[in-house]
Amino acid sequence: MSQPLAFPAGFLWGTATAAHQVEGNNFNNQWWAFEQQPGAIWHGDRSGLACDWWRHAEQDFDRMAQLHQNSHRLSVEWSRIEPTPGHFDAQALDRYRAMLGGLRERGIIPLVTLHHFTNPLWFEEKGGWENRESVARFQRFVERTVQALGDLCQRWVTINEPMVYVAQGWFKGIWPPGKSDFRTAMQVTRHLLFAHGEAYHTIHRLQPRAQVGYAKHVRLFQGLRPGNRLDRYAAGLKRWLFEHVWVVATDDGRLRPPLGLNTCHASLIDTFDFMGINYYTVDRTRFVPNPFTLFGQEQFTPGGELSDAGRDGPFAEFRPDGLYQICQEVRQFHKPVIITENGLPDQDDDQRPRWLLAHLHQLHRAIQSGVDVQGYFHWTLVDNFEWAEGWGLRFGLFRLDPKTQERTPRPSAGLYREIAQGNSITPALVERYAPSLLPQIFPKQ
Numbered sequence: 001m002s003q004p005l006a007f008p009a010g011f012l013w014g015t016a017t018a019a020h021q022v023e024g025n026n027f028n029n030q031w032w033a034f035e036q037q038p039g040a041i042w043h044g045d046r047s048g049l050a051c052d053w054w055r056h057a058e059q060d061f062d063r064m065a066q067l068h069q070n071s072h073r074l075s076v077e078w079s080r081i082e083p084t085p086g087h088f089d090a091q092a093l094d095r096y097r098a099m100l101g102g103l104r105e106r107g108i109i110p111l112v113t114l115h116h117f118t119n120p121l122w123f124e125e126k127g128g129w130e131n132r133e134s135v136a137r138f139q140r141f142v143e144r145t146v147q148a149l150g151d152l153c154q155r156w157v158t159i160n161e162p163m164v165y166v167a168q169g170w171f172k173g174i175w176p177p178g179k180s181d182f183r184t185a186m187q188v189t190r191h192l193l194f195a196h197g198e199a200y201h202t203i204h205r206l207q208p209r210a211q212v213g214y215a216k217h218v219r220l221f222q223g224l225r226p227g228n229r230l231d232r233y234a235a236g237l238k239r240w241l242f243e244h245v246w247v248v249a250t251d252d253g254r255l256r257p258p259l260g261l262n263t264c265h266a267s268l269i270d271t272f273d274f275m276g277i278n279y280y281t282v283d284r285t286r287f288v289p290n291p292f293t294l295f296g297q298e299q300f301t302p303g304g305e306l307s308d309a310g311r312d313g314p315f316a317e318f319r320p321d322g323l324y325q326i327c328q329e330v331r332q333f334h335k336p337v338i339i340t341e342n343g344l345p346d347q348d349d350d351q352r353p354r355w356l357l358a359h360l361h362q363l364h365r366a367i368q369s370g371v372d373v374q375g376y377f378h379w380t381l382v383d384n385f386e387w388a389e390g391w392g393l394r395f396g397l398f399r400l401d402p403k404t405q406e407r408t409p410r411p412s413a414g415l416y417r418e419i420a421q422g423n424s425i426t427p428a429l430v431e432r433y434a435p436s437l438l439p440q441i442f443p444k445q
């Protein structure tokens with residue numbers, strides 16, 4: 001009989017969320033303003049009440065506990081904590097204290113993200129991340145927030161997906177501030193990097209034993225046509241810009257071109273205690289002679305299996321092997337790895353159980369090969385407001401009707417509960433939820 005795939009003792013099982021996507025009525029940030037513009041969001045959707053967490057997050061914390069989760073990644077909303085420059089709202093901080101306490105009472109260890117795509121309106125009005133002062137402004141917010149919440153949280157993500165934020169906002173221009181301007185994009189990236197570095201040191205000053213990192217979105221970028229050098233070159237350029245420049249800067253402190261001329265910044269050196277990875281899919285890049293797309297166009301493997309996002313969406317191809325590959329690549333940093341996000345849009349849950357098992361199988365392979373993976377956070381618990389895709393993509397283990405706020409578990413919720421409860425994947429589970437994967441996950445000896 002095959003042995004179950006056992007995960008290390010103390011492995012973190014959780015889901016991930018972000019404030020603007022779940023809290024509701026976050027009207028004091030730039031995303032709320034953006035949502036009001038006609039055509040900005042699929043079907044004219046708005047975040048509105050979102051998942052009503054500002055009032056009722058605890059009801060979803062109960063669901064997490066029922067799923068045997070021992071950790072949860074959530075973010076705090078800067079525009080609530082610092083609604084006007086330098087004024088910190090004690091009630092908002094108290095609400096976050098209640099949330100973190102509520103998680104801990106249920107045996108769920110919080111991991112808190114300090115920046116997940118949203119900024120207060122006042123910060124935007126002062127030029128947002130294009131302004132050099134953004135670094136000091138963010139530092140002041142981090143300091144106050146960590147002072148207020150630090151006794152309840154030891155693991156922090158400074159900035160979520162900095163390069164996604166830059167690419168969508170200053171390169172593709174489909175998120176606020178809606179620009180296409182490469183030079184400014186690089187300037188914003190530098191400010192985000194320095195803000196991360198300052199946040200890292202601030203948190204450690206306040207909490208020497210804290211674990212601090214960022215959540216890096218990785219898409220691997222592979223050439224589309226095997227053997228085609230131009231495809232490989234275009235994919236390499238995207239990987240360099242989207243993935244490497246940030247990570248290497250936080251390792252050896254050097255800003256490589258096009259961010260800088262190899263200049264070294266002491267404040268950036270070794271500024272992550274764990275490598276946070278957000279993984280959804282692999283991009284297959286085809287060369288196109290167009291500098292405005294960085295000479296590449298993202299496509300899917302011919303015949304590859306796609307999720308609900310289909311050909312138009314950003315989270316499309318089923319590529320569990322990518323998770324294993326990334327874990328191997330980040331070994332070089334000798335830091336623990338946390339999968340800070342991984343999930344797929346799947347309204348009717350006909351792919352998610354197989355998807356979940358296939359990805360966790362790859363993660364287990366990585367652990368077996370010696371990578372120190374400490375946790376996995378599925379995106380996400382309950383369907384939420386998916387930025388430019390509005391309510392059009394459904395990532396939840398629970399289905400949500402945003403009008404009635406009614407939640408219904410999808411079959412994957414039961415699967416994830418059993419995995420977390422047993423800290424393992426058994427042949428019986430695979431047989432029940434995704435029998436087609438049995439020969440791959442538990443090959444006959």
Ligand code: BGC
Pocket residue numbers: 018021160161164217278315341379385386387395
């Ligand atoms: C983001 C989340 C988002 C998820 C799925 C990630 O890029 O961090 O905020 O909802 O992808 O779209």
